Amino acid sequence: MIKVVVTDDHKLFREGIRFLIDQMEGIHVVFETSGGGELLKNLKFEEPDVLLLDLDMPDMEGIDVLKEIKSLYTKVKVIILTMYNDPQMMAYLMELGANSYLLKDTSPDELQRAILSVHDHNYYFNKELSQAMLSGLKRQQQKKPTLKNNVALTAREMEVLELICQEYTTKEIAEKLFISSRTAEGHRKNLIEKLGVKNTAGLIVKAIKEGLIQI
DSSP: OEEEEEEOSOHHHHHHHHHHHTTSTTEEEEEEESSHHHHHHHHTTOOOSEEEEOSOOSSSOHHHHHHHHHHHOTTOEEEEEESOOOHHHHHHHHHHTOSEEEETTOOHHHHHHHHHHHHHHSOOOOHHHHHHHHHHHHHHOSSOOOOGGGOOOOHHHHHHHHHHHTTOOHHHHHHHHTOOHHHHHHHHHHHHHHHTOSSHHHHHHHHHHTTOSOO
């Protein structure tokens, strides 16, 4: 059973999301909170698998909540669920460690796909999110940024990175490159460390921004 928490300051919205999720097989809302402070207090007693997090809340901004979650509760997967359709905000939050970014008008089916995907694969990019992020990143870039400390990637790491960006799993990467799953996972972790990101989703965003993969 995938444990989900909903954090949003609108009670009616929280209850609606809870009702929808509790109809989904294998997914259950363990608790809901109206703000970041209440969420962080509750997480001391129970950690969910997936957190649905709003950005605009009166007591604590969602961005700050995300930073706290990724610092203190690294196993919790975070799906931003907001009204803000802003490509630069999407890219920024994905780099901070968010596992997906959905708009509040998303369908119940897509919400379910997103929860399952971030739980199983650590990220979820739908077509609209991918296009918005790419568009925003292109507008944002006036010059190509350089990697911290001019870190270079090996040919094998580039191969792994390209496959990750094509949504291959660790097992599939291992099979395609004729290496062990442990070695493939080692390359993924090295890439995350070298590029200075939090997770696989951030890795894809950074690879696009740095021009490491072809758009």
